[in-house]
Amino acid sequence: MIHSDTKVPEGYRSLASPVYRGSTTLFPDAASVDDSWDQHEAGYTYGLYGTPTTLELAGRICELEKGYRTIVTAGGQGAIALINLALLKSGDHMLIPESVYTPNRKLAFHVLRRLGVESSSYPPEIAGGIKELLRENTRLVWCESPGSITMEVQDVPAIAEAAHAHGDGTLVAMDNTWSAGIYFDAFAHGVDLTMQALTKYVGGHSDLLLGSVTVKDKALHQQLGLTHQLLGCAAAPDDCSLALRGMKTMAVRLKHIEGSSLRIAQWLAGRAEIERVLQPALESSPGHEFWKRDFTGSAGVFSIVFKPQATKAEVLRFVDELELFEIGYSWGGVTSLAVAYDFHGSKTRSDYGHRIVRLNIGLEDTEDLIEDLERGLACM
Numbered sequence: 001m002i003h004s005d006t007k008v009p010e011g012y013r014s015l016a017s018p019v020y021r022g023s024t025t026l027f028p029d030a031a032s033v034d035d036s037w038d039q040h041e042a043g044y045t046y047g048l049y050g051t052p053t054t055l056e057l058a059g060r061i062c063e064l065e066k067g068y069r070t071i072v073t074a075g076g077q078g079a080i081a082l083i084n085l086a087l088l089k090s091g092d093h094m095l096i097p098e099s100v101y102t103p104n105r106k107l108a109f110h111v112l113r114r115l116g117v118e119s120s121s122y123p124p125e126i127a128g129g130i131k132e133l134l135r136e137n138t139r140l141v142w143c144e145s146p147g148s149i150t151m152e153v154q155d156v157p158a159i160a161e162a163a164h165a166h167g168d169g170t171l172v173a174m175d176n177t178w179s180a181g182i183y184f185d186a187f188a189h190g191v192d193l194t195m196q197a198l199t200k201y202v203g204g205h206s207d208l209l210l211g212s213v214t215v216k217d218k219a220l221h222q223q224l225g226l227t228h229q230l231l232g233c234a235a236a237p238d239d240c241s242l243a244l245r246g247m248k249t250m251a252v253r254l255k256h257i258e259g260s261s262l263r264i265a266q267w268l269a270g271r272a273e274i275e276r277v278l279q280p281a282l283e284s285s286p287g288h289e290f291w292k293r294d295f296t297g298s299a300g301v302f303s304i305v306f307k308p309q310a311t312k313a314e315v316l317r318f319v320d321e322l323e324l325f326e327i328g329y330s331w332g333g334v335t336s337l338a339v340a341y342d343f344h345g346s347k348t349r350s351d352y353g354h355r356i357v358r359l360n361i362g363l364e365d366t367e368d369l370i371e372d373l374e375r376g377l378a379c380m
């Protein structure tokens with residue numbers, strides 16, 4: 001009952017990628033035992049560094065992002081943490097945009113600060129002006145474009161150029177989740193390494209948590225891989241197989257979502273209740289010119305800002321009245337979502353106060369979604 005010698009039967013082929021689970025990986029003989037984490041070099045050694053299912057997913061993300069190699073992590077935030085813990089040491093300084101995904105900022109100011117890493121926030125529109133903020137010990141500059149919730153598209157090439165001109169070893173990391181690694185070619189725009197929450201468009205069905213880190217060269221892969229081994233947070237092969245399945249339909253999902261989102265964003269822009277639609281493909285959106293220059297498409301996550309007379313109660317009422325739009329964190333799945341934010345008291349966010357709502361456009365019929373929004377606005 002214990003010893004298995006299961007093999008894929010001769011002649012059996014399936015269209016699905018098999019799920020290879022495994023902690024122990026067997027060696028052919030005693031002398032071959034090896035705990036090297038770099039299975040691209042050493043062959044399979046241990047489940048923590050990935051089974052064939054994990055590495056297949058890593059390979060596909062790497063191909064999409066045109067990087068050197070990809071490491072799959074157990075969540076998007078895990079990918080952010082891996083980058084920071086692999087690249088920073090006590091005494092280093094890091095720059096993060098004010099519009100960065102909030103847990104990224106919290107990791108910097110709560111955990112990394114405790115470990116002696118100093119961080120400062122910069123306005124996402126800074127472009128080449130980041131030069132003035134670079135210090136002698138600045139080791140890492142984060143970009144996230146567009147930024148979470150407030151949606152500023154950054155001049156990433158200008159930031160990368162300034163960071164690299166600054167001196168040896170200042171690296172640029174990019175949260176490339178919004179573009180799904182597709183709409184923005186980060187490495188062609190000067191970025192050194194990217195991460196994505198595969199939880200979003202790659203998974204695509206709100207049923208898994210995974211992340212990826214993709215690097216531009218071998219040296220970075222060695223640095224990241226070693227830290228990944230020692231942090232010991234492995235991605236589950238079952239989740240990786242769901243992500244591989246998600247990738248098969250990503251092109252059609254993204255295409256539908258792009259068209260639907262643009263139509264909805266334009267409809268919202270014409271409404272009297274709304275001051276501004278923060279959708280990078282619209283001229284009203286901050287950094288639209290950089291989106292136009294650097295991106296090849298737009299995703300289905302964007303925000304709306306109500307006019308100043310909207311009270312907080314009215315904004316919450318709008319969200320509560322929506323029926324097709326559910327309320328919840330994360331995005332990139334088939335279900336449309338709405339979340340109201342309140343930036344009162346925040347030093348690092350544009351002055352949208354309680355008037356900002358982020359929408360995730362899913363796969364429901366576009367006209368049904370517009371009808372839902374119209375009713376929400378009327379109730380509000």
Ligand SMILES: *Cc1c(COP(=O)(O)O)cnc(C)c1O
Pocket residue numbers: 075076077078101144148175177178196197198199200209210211330
């Ligand atoms: C969701 C998200 C993350 C974190 O991903 P998880 O898989 O939920 O940990 C990171 N960055 C951005 C921009 C995100 O939207």
